[in-house]
Amino acid sequence: MNTPKSNRAPVGSVQCENTTLNLLKANDFVAKVIRERLQDMLVINICSAPGSGKTTLMQETGKLLKNKLNMAVLVGDPETERDAIRMKEVGINALQIVTGGMCHIEAQMILQALDHINLEDVDVLFIENVGNLVCPAAFDLGEDFRVTVISVTEGDDKPKKYPRMFLTSELMLVSKSDLLPYLPFSVEAVTQDARDINAGLEVITISSLKGEGLEQWCDWLMKKVKEKKEKSLVHAEV
Ligand SMILES: Nc1nc2c(ncn2[C@@H]2O[C@H](COP(=O)(O)OP(=O)(O)OP(=O)(O)O)[C@@H](O)[C@H]2O)c(=O)[nH]1
Numbered sequence: 001m002n003t004p005k006s007n008r009a010p011v012g013s014v015q016c017e018n019t020t021l022n023l024l025k026a027n028d029f030v031a032k033v034i035r036e037r038l039q040d041m042l043v044i045n046i047c048s049a050p051g052s053g054k055t056t057l058m059q060e061t062g063k064l065l066k067n068k069l070n071m072a073v074l075v076g077d078p079e080t081e082r083d084a085i086r087m088k089e090v091g092i093n094a095l096q097i098v099t100g101g102m103c104h105i106e107a108q109m110i111l112q113a114l115d116h117i118n119l120e121d122v123d124v125l126f127i128e129n130v131g132n133l134v135c136p137a138a139f140d141l142g143e144d145f146r147v148t149v150i151s152v153t154e155g156d157d158k159p160k161k162y163p164r165m166f167l168t169s170e171l172m173l174v175s176k177s178d179l180l181p182y183l184p185f186s187v188e189a190v191t192q193d194a195r196d197i198n199a200g201l202e203v204i205t206i207s208s209l210k211g212e213g214l215e216q217w218c219d220w221l222m223k224k225v226k227e228k229k230e231k232s233l234v235h236a237e238v
Pocket residue numbers: 048049050051052053054055056057083130131175176177178179206207208209210
Protein backbone atom coordinates (compact mmCIF):
# COMPACT_ATOMS: atom_id res chain seq x y z
CA MET A 1 0.00 0.00 0.00
CA ASN A 2 1.17 3.49 -0.84
CA THR A 3 1.01 5.35 2.51
CA PRO A 4 2.34 8.91 2.60
CA LYS A 5 5.50 9.24 4.67
CA SER A 6 4.42 12.57 6.11
CA ASN A 7 1.16 14.51 6.41
CA ARG A 8 2.94 17.87 6.37
CA ALA A 9 1.90 20.26 3.62
CA PRO A 10 4.46 20.64 0.87
CA VAL A 11 6.50 23.84 0.87
CA GLY A 12 4.58 26.52 -1.00
CA SER A 13 2.05 29.22 -0.38
CA VAL A 14 -1.66 29.81 -0.88
CA GLN A 15 -3.07 33.20 -1.82
CA CYS A 16 -6.27 33.56 0.26
CA GLU A 17 -9.36 35.52 -0.75
CA ASN A 18 -10.03 38.60 1.41
CA THR A 19 -13.61 38.31 2.66
CA THR A 20 -13.46 41.28 5.04
CA LEU A 21 -14.02 43.82 2.27
CA ASN A 22 -17.73 44.39 2.98
CA LEU A 23 -17.03 44.89 6.66
CA LEU A 24 -14.46 47.52 5.73
CA LYS A 25 -17.02 49.46 3.70
CA ALA A 26 -19.08 49.97 6.89
CA ASN A 27 -15.93 51.06 8.71
CA ASP A 28 -15.07 53.57 5.98
CA PHE A 29 -18.54 55.09 6.29
CA VAL A 30 -17.97 55.77 10.01
CA ALA A 31 -14.43 57.03 9.34
CA LYS A 32 -15.91 59.65 7.01
CA VAL A 33 -18.23 60.84 9.80
CA ILE A 34 -15.23 61.16 12.17
CA ARG A 35 -13.22 63.05 9.56
CA GLU A 36 -16.04 65.56 9.14
CA ARG A 37 -16.43 65.94 12.90
CA LEU A 38 -12.72 66.48 13.62
CA GLN A 39 -11.96 69.09 11.00
CA ASP A 40 -10.56 71.49 13.60
CA MET A 41 -7.72 69.27 14.79
CA LEU A 42 -4.98 67.09 13.37
CA VAL A 43 -5.70 63.39 13.85
CA ILE A 44 -2.79 60.95 13.81
CA ASN A 45 -3.12 57.17 13.91
CA ILE A 46 0.03 55.67 15.48
CA CYS A 47 0.55 52.03 14.55
CA SER A 48 3.22 49.42 15.25
CA ALA A 49 3.90 45.92 16.49
CA PRO A 50 3.40 45.44 20.26
CA GLY A 51 6.00 47.16 22.40
CA SER A 52 7.82 49.23 19.78
CA GLY A 53 7.53 52.34 21.92
CA LYS A 54 4.27 54.11 21.02
CA THR A 55 3.20 55.03 24.54
CA THR A 56 6.71 56.09 25.54
CA LEU A 57 6.82 58.33 22.47
CA MET A 58 3.45 59.85 23.39
CA GLN A 59 4.73 60.54 26.92
CA GLU A 60 7.90 62.22 25.63
CA THR A 61 5.97 64.20 22.99
CA GLY A 62 3.57 65.42 25.69
CA LYS A 63 6.47 66.60 27.85
CA LEU A 64 8.32 68.31 24.99
CA LEU A 65 5.32 70.10 23.50
CA LYS A 66 3.25 70.88 26.59
CA ASN A 67 3.73 74.64 26.17
CA LYS A 68 3.21 74.64 22.40
CA LEU A 69 0.45 72.17 21.71
CA ASN A 70 -2.77 70.94 23.23
CA MET A 71 -2.78 67.19 22.69
CA ALA A 72 -5.13 64.33 23.51
CA VAL A 73 -4.71 60.60 23.07
CA LEU A 74 -7.16 57.76 22.51
CA VAL A 75 -5.26 54.55 23.16
CA GLY A 76 -6.40 51.07 22.24
CA ASP A 77 -5.44 47.80 23.91
CA PRO A 78 -7.19 44.42 24.03
CA GLU A 79 -7.16 44.58 27.85
CA THR A 80 -6.10 46.97 30.69
CA GLU A 81 -5.98 50.74 31.05
CA ARG A 82 -2.23 50.77 31.60
CA ASP A 83 -1.27 53.00 28.67
CA ALA A 84 -3.88 55.68 29.44
CA ILE A 85 -2.69 55.68 33.07
CA ARG A 86 0.94 56.10 31.93
CA MET A 87 -0.04 59.08 29.78
CA LYS A 88 -2.15 60.71 32.47
CA GLU A 89 0.83 60.40 34.83
CA VAL A 90 2.69 62.89 32.64
CA GLY A 91 -0.32 65.18 32.30
CA ILE A 92 -1.66 64.04 28.93
CA ASN A 93 -5.43 64.09 28.32
CA ALA A 94 -5.89 60.38 27.53
CA LEU A 95 -8.69 57.86 27.29
CA GLN A 96 -8.28 54.10 27.04
CA ILE A 97 -10.29 52.13 24.50
CA VAL A 98 -10.41 48.54 25.72
CA THR A 99 -11.20 46.55 22.60
CA GLY A 100 -12.29 43.43 24.48
CA GLY A 101 -9.69 41.21 22.88
CA MET A 102 -9.88 42.68 19.39
CA CYS A 103 -6.57 43.11 17.60
CA HIS A 104 -7.27 46.56 16.13
CA ILE A 105 -9.33 49.71 16.66
CA GLU A 106 -12.37 50.19 14.43
CA ALA A 107 -13.84 53.56 13.46
CA GLN A 108 -17.03 52.92 15.45
CA MET A 109 -14.88 52.59 18.62
CA ILE A 110 -13.38 56.02 17.98
CA LEU A 111 -16.82 57.50 17.34
CA GLN A 112 -18.05 56.13 20.67
CA ALA A 113 -14.94 57.33 22.50
CA LEU A 114 -15.32 60.89 21.17
CA ASP A 115 -18.29 61.36 23.51
CA HIS A 116 -16.12 60.59 26.53
CA ILE A 117 -13.07 62.80 26.02
CA ASN A 118 -12.83 66.58 26.21
CA LEU A 119 -11.48 67.80 22.87
CA GLU A 120 -12.07 71.50 23.42
CA ASP A 121 -9.10 73.49 22.04
CA VAL A 122 -7.23 70.29 21.16
CA ASP A 123 -4.69 70.80 18.34
CA VAL A 124 -3.76 67.18 17.81
CA LEU A 125 -5.59 63.97 18.63
CA PHE A 126 -3.40 60.88 18.61
CA ILE A 127 -4.90 57.44 18.27
CA GLU A 128 -2.45 54.86 19.61
CA ASN A 129 -3.62 51.72 17.85
CA VAL A 130 -3.44 48.19 19.22
CA GLY A 131 0.06 46.78 18.76
CA ASN A 132 -0.27 44.86 15.49
CA LEU A 133 1.21 45.49 12.05
CA VAL A 134 -1.56 43.67 10.16
CA CYS A 135 -5.23 44.43 10.93
CA PRO A 136 -4.91 48.13 11.91
CA ALA A 137 -3.62 48.82 8.40
CA ALA A 138 -7.04 47.95 6.95
CA PHE A 139 -9.16 50.16 9.22
CA ASP A 140 -9.45 53.86 8.41
CA LEU A 141 -10.12 55.70 11.70
CA GLY A 142 -10.78 59.10 10.16
CA GLU A 143 -7.16 60.14 10.66
CA ASP A 144 -5.26 62.72 8.63
CA PHE A 145 -2.06 60.71 8.77
CA ARG A 146 -0.88 57.29 9.77
CA VAL A 147 2.50 57.03 11.46
CA THR A 148 4.15 53.62 11.76
CA VAL A 149 6.73 52.95 14.44
CA ILE A 150 9.21 50.13 13.89
CA SER A 151 11.72 49.42 16.62
CA VAL A 152 15.22 48.22 15.89
CA THR A 153 14.59 45.10 17.99
CA GLU A 154 11.96 43.85 15.49
CA GLY A 155 14.35 43.25 12.59
CA ASP A 156 14.82 45.32 9.45
CA ASP A 157 12.90 42.88 7.20
CA LYS A 158 9.40 43.87 8.36
CA PRO A 159 8.18 46.40 5.73
CA LYS A 160 8.00 43.83 2.94
CA LYS A 161 6.30 41.29 5.22
CA TYR A 162 3.63 43.76 6.35
CA PRO A 163 3.48 46.06 3.31
CA ARG A 164 0.00 47.54 3.72
CA MET A 165 0.93 49.30 6.95
CA PHE A 166 3.93 50.98 5.30
CA LEU A 167 2.03 51.69 2.09
CA THR A 168 -0.68 53.60 3.96
CA SER A 169 1.65 55.57 6.24
CA GLU A 170 2.97 59.08 5.78
CA LEU A 171 5.86 58.67 8.20
CA MET A 172 7.92 55.78 9.54
CA LEU A 173 9.62 56.25 12.90
CA VAL A 174 12.53 53.87 13.46
CA SER A 175 12.52 53.68 17.25
CA LYS A 176 14.91 52.61 20.04
CA SER A 177 17.94 53.82 18.08
CA ASP A 178 19.94 53.74 21.33
CA LEU A 179 19.97 49.92 20.92
CA LEU A 180 21.45 49.99 17.40
CA PRO A 181 25.02 49.26 18.58
CA TYR A 182 23.83 45.90 19.94
CA LEU A 183 21.68 44.65 17.07
CA PRO A 184 22.07 43.52 13.45
CA PHE A 185 19.61 46.15 12.19
CA SER A 186 20.24 48.45 9.25
CA VAL A 187 18.30 51.74 9.18
CA GLU A 188 19.35 52.07 5.53
CA ALA A 189 17.93 48.63 4.62
CA VAL A 190 14.63 49.15 6.44
CA THR A 191 14.25 52.57 4.80
CA GLN A 192 14.96 51.13 1.35
CA ASP A 193 12.46 48.28 1.81
CA ALA A 194 9.78 50.64 3.10
CA ARG A 195 10.35 53.10 0.24
CA ASP A 196 10.17 50.28 -2.32
CA ILE A 197 6.57 49.93 -1.09
CA ASN A 198 5.85 53.63 -0.56
CA ALA A 199 8.29 55.92 -2.36
CA GLY A 200 7.07 59.05 -0.60
CA LEU A 201 7.40 57.68 2.94
CA GLU A 202 9.19 60.03 5.31
CA VAL A 203 11.58 58.44 7.82
CA ILE A 204 12.85 59.68 11.17
CA THR A 205 15.09 57.66 13.49
CA ILE A 206 14.26 58.21 17.16
CA SER A 207 15.08 57.17 20.68
CA SER A 208 12.46 58.20 23.23
CA LEU A 209 14.88 57.07 25.91
CA LYS A 210 17.84 59.23 24.80
CA GLY A 211 15.95 61.95 22.93
CA GLU A 212 17.50 61.31 19.51
CA GLY A 213 15.32 62.49 16.63
CA LEU A 214 12.57 63.86 18.88
CA GLU A 215 13.16 67.44 17.77
CA GLN A 216 12.73 66.37 14.14
CA TRP A 217 9.57 64.42 15.07
CA CYS A 218 8.14 67.44 16.94
CA ASP A 219 8.96 69.71 13.97
CA TRP A 220 7.14 67.31 11.62
CA LEU A 221 4.16 67.32 13.97
CA MET A 222 4.02 71.11 14.40
CA LYS A 223 4.17 71.54 10.61
CA LYS A 224 1.25 69.14 10.12
CA VAL A 225 -0.78 70.86 12.87
CA LYS A 226 -0.20 74.23 11.17
CA GLU A 227 -1.21 72.86 7.77
CA LYS A 228 -4.39 71.32 9.22
CA LYS A 229 -5.33 74.60 10.92
CA GLU A 230 -4.89 76.48 7.64
CA LYS A 231 -7.02 73.90 5.84
CA SER A 232 -9.74 74.10 8.47
CA LEU A 233 -9.80 77.93 8.22
CA VAL A 234 -10.22 77.73 4.44
CA HIS A 235 -13.02 75.20 4.95
CA ALA A 236 -14.77 77.47 7.48
CA GLU A 237 -14.67 80.41 5.04
CA VAL A 238 -16.39 78.58 2.18
N1 LIG B 1 15.89 51.14 24.69
C1 LIG B 1 14.73 51.77 24.48
N2 LIG B 1 13.61 51.27 25.00
C2 LIG B 1 12.44 51.92 24.76
C3 LIG B 1 12.39 53.09 23.97
N3 LIG B 1 11.10 53.48 23.88
C4 LIG B 1 10.39 52.59 24.59
N4 LIG B 1 11.19 51.65 25.12
C5 LIG B 1 10.81 50.52 25.98
O1 LIG B 1 10.07 49.58 25.18
C6 LIG B 1 9.06 48.96 25.97
C7 LIG B 1 7.70 49.13 25.30
O2 LIG B 1 7.39 50.52 25.23
P1 LIG B 1 5.90 51.05 25.09
O3 LIG B 1 5.99 52.53 24.96
O4 LIG B 1 5.05 50.49 26.16
O5 LIG B 1 5.51 50.38 23.72
P2 LIG B 1 4.07 50.36 23.00
O6 LIG B 1 4.33 50.36 21.55
O7 LIG B 1 3.22 51.44 23.53
O8 LIG B 1 3.52 48.94 23.49
P3 LIG B 1 2.02 48.36 23.27
O9 LIG B 1 1.06 49.47 23.55
O10 LIG B 1 1.93 47.26 24.26
O11 LIG B 1 1.97 47.88 21.85
C8 LIG B 1 9.12 49.61 27.35
O12 LIG B 1 9.87 48.79 28.21
C9 LIG B 1 9.84 50.92 27.08
O13 LIG B 1 10.56 51.40 28.19
C10 LIG B 1 13.61 53.62 23.45
O14 LIG B 1 13.69 54.65 22.76
N5 LIG B 1 14.75 52.90 23.72
